Amino acid sequence: CEFGYEKAWQYYETKMEETRYWKRKLGYHITTGLTKNEFYLEYQPIVDAASGRPLLMEALIRWEHPTLGTISPGRFIPLAEELGSIVALGRWVLMESCRMAASWKEAGHQNLIVSVNVSVKQLLEGKAFVQTVKEILEETALPPSLLELEITETVLMSKEGDIKKTLEQLEKLGVRLAIDDFGTGYSSLTHLNTFPVHTLKIDKSFIHNLSHQENNKAIVSSLVTLAGQLDLCSIAEGVETAEEAAVLKEKQCQGLQGYYFSRPLPAFEVPAYLQRMNPG
Ligand code: C2E
Numbered sequence: 001c002e003f004g005y006e007k008a009w010q011y012y013e014t015k016m017e018e019t020r021y022w023k024r025k026l027g028y029h030i031t032t033g034l035t036k037n038e039f040y041l042e043y044q045p046i047v048d049a050a051s052g053r054p055l056l057m058e059a060l061i062r063w064e065h066p067t068l069g070t071i072s073p074g075r076f077i078p079l080a081e082e083l084g085s086i087v088a089l090g091r092w093v094l095m096e097s098c099r100m101a102a103s104w105k106e107a108g109h110q111n112l113i114v115s116v117n118v119s120v121k122q123l124l125e126g127k128a129f130v131q132t133v134k135e136i137l138e139e140t141a142l143p144p145s146l147l148e149l150e151i152t153e154t155v156l157m158s159k160e161g162d163i164k165k166t167l168e169q170l171e172k173l174g175v176r177l178a179i180d181d182f183g184t185g186y187s188s189l190t191h192l193n194t195f196p197v198h199t200l201k202i203d204k205s206f207i208h209n210l211s212h213q214e215n216n217k218a219i220v221s222s223l224v225t226l227a228g229q230l231d232l233c234s235i236a237e238g239v240e241t242a243e244e245a246a247v248l249k250e251k252q253c254q255g256l257q258g259y260y261f262s263r264p265l266p267a268f269e270v271p272a273y274l275q276r277m278n279p280g
Pocket residue numbers: 044059060061072073074077090093117118119180181204237238239240257258259260264
C-alpha cells in the first residue's frame with residue numbers, strides 16, 4: 001500500500017536528514033558569521049514606570065546572513081547552545097554591549113545599565129566565564145554596576161556544574177543579575193532567595209491582555225509583591241498597550257519594557273533616543 005511502513009519510514013528518514021543537514025549548515029554559518037561581522041546588536045529600553053525614563057537597555061542579538069537572510073535568535077541561539085558556539089558568540093555580545101554602554105556613559109548617561117542575555121552554557125564555563133566578564137569590564141572601562149546579566153529561571157534549577165558558585169563570583173565582581181522569563185520556571189521562593197539576584201523580569205506571557213485577564217492580573221500582582229518582599233527590582237517585559245502599562249504601574253512594577261515604549265533599536269539610533277528621553 002502507498003502509505004506502508006517502508007514509505008513512511010523513508011519519509012521520516014529524509015526529514016531527519018534534512019534537519020541534520022540544516023543544523024550542520026547553520027552551525028557552520030554561525031562560526032563564520034562571527035568572523036564576517038554578520039551579527040549585530042539592537043537595544044531595547046526598559047523604562048522607569050514612574051518617570052518614563054530609560055533605566056536599562058537590553059542587548060538583543062541579530063543575524064543578517066548574506067544569502068540565508070534574516071535569521072531570528074529564537075532559531076539560532078538554541079542551535080549555538082547545542083553546538084557550543086554560544087560561548088564565542090556570547091563573548092562577542094558581552095564585549096560589544098559593554099563597549100556600547102561605556103560610550104553612553106561617556107555621553108553623560110551616568111546610570112544607564114546595559115542588560116545582556118547569558119546562556120546556561122556560558123555559565124557552565126564557571127571560572128573561565130567570570131574571568132571573561134572581568135576582562136571585558138576592564139577593557140571597556142565599564143563600571144561593573146552598569147552591567148546586568150539576564151539568566152532564565154530554569155538555569156537556577158540546573159543540576160550541572162556549580163551555577164550558584166559562578167553567580168556568587170559574578171556578584172563579587174559587582175555586576176547585577178536578573179532572572180529572565182520569571183514565573184515560567186516554577187522555582188520555589190526559598191530556592192530563589194539563596195541566589196544573589198537583583199532583578200526579576202516577569203515573563204511576557206503574563207503581561208499580554210493584562211487588562212482583560214483577571215488571572216494574569218493576579219499573577220503579575222503577586223510576582224511584583226514577591227519581588228518587593230525579597231528586595232528585588234521588578235521588570236515587566238512585552239508591554240504592548242497603554243492599558244497593560246497602566247495596570248503594571250498600578251501594581252507598582254518598577255521597570256517596563258515592550259513595543260508600547262520602544263521596539264529594539266539599532267545602536268546608531270540609541271544616542272538620539274536617550275537624548276530625547278533625558279532632556280536637559
Ligand atoms: P528574551 O530575552 O525573553 O527577549 C525578549 C524578546 O521579546 C525579544 O525577542 C524582543 O525583541 C521581544 N519583544 C520585545 N518587546 C516585545 C513586545 O512588546 N511584545 C512581544 N511579543 N515581544 C517583544 P528576540 O529579540 O527575537 O529574542 C528572542 C530570544 O532570543 C530572547 O528572549 C533571548 O532568550 C534570546 N536572545 C536574544 N539575544 C540574545 C543574546 O545575545 N544571547 C543569548 N544567549 N540569547 C539571546
